[in-house]
Amino acid sequence: MPHIIAETATGTISFEAIVGQKLVLALEDNGVDILHRCGGNARCTTCRVELIVGDAGEMGPNEQAILSTKEGLNENTRLSCQIRVNGDMEVKVINQASVAGIEPGTRPED
Numbered sequence: 093m094p095h096i097i098a099e100t101a102t103g104t105i106s107f108e109a110i111v112g113q114k115l116v117l118a119l120e121d122n123g124v125d126i127l128h129r130c131g132g133n134a135r136c137t138t139c140r141v142e143l144i145v146g147d148a149g150e151m152g153p154n155e156q157a158i159l160s161t162k163e164g165l166n167e168n169t170r171l172s173c174q175i176r177v178n179g180d181m182e183v184k185v186i187n188q189a190s191v192a193g194i195e196p197g198t199r200p201e202d
């Protein structure tokens with residue numbers, strides 16, 4: 093199973109993820125209150141992460157389009173709702189409900 097390391101606002105965690113699962117759901121199911129305000133539809137970018145180590149796969153057109161509208165993003169910024177876990181990864185979570193003081197949003201579909 094892919095091993096995920098995630099830097100969060102409350103420290104670094106690591107866990108085993110299910111192959112093919114969306115990264116945003118793997119994070120949420122392992123206790124990270126990551127935001128996903130648009131429900132996983134590549135519209136809000138609140139689910140973004142910085143990819144530190146690993147291969148998150150090719151960026152799809154929807155992800156590419158929305159990220160290109162944002163300025164000042166780290167070049168390794170990806171949308172965790174658009175990533176399927178296929179191998180070990182280390183990421184930094186950018187937005188969490190407990191830090192932002194808002195609800196995470198509708199849970200993305202599997």
Ligand code: FES
Nearest residue numbers: 130132136137173
């Ligand atoms: Fe909105 Fe990923 S872009 S949840």
